[in-house]
Amino acid sequence: MYKHLNEASTLIEDIASNNVQWPSKRVNPRKVASVYKSYVLSILTAQVAIISR
Secondary structure, three states: OOOOHHHHHHHHHHHHHHHOOOOOOOOOOOOOHHHHHHHHHHHHHHHHHHHOO
16 A cells, blocks of 8 residues: 555544544453452451451
């Protein structure tokens, strides 16, 4: 695909402006860390309860 410099820069600008309009999975990552943190917190709480007996 051969383009002149002006056509190529216009194409890149169009791609960049259209890329913002489409949602991406990277924009809103899933929040898995909160589940992991609560799991770790419950394990630590259980260990402290065992130690304090």
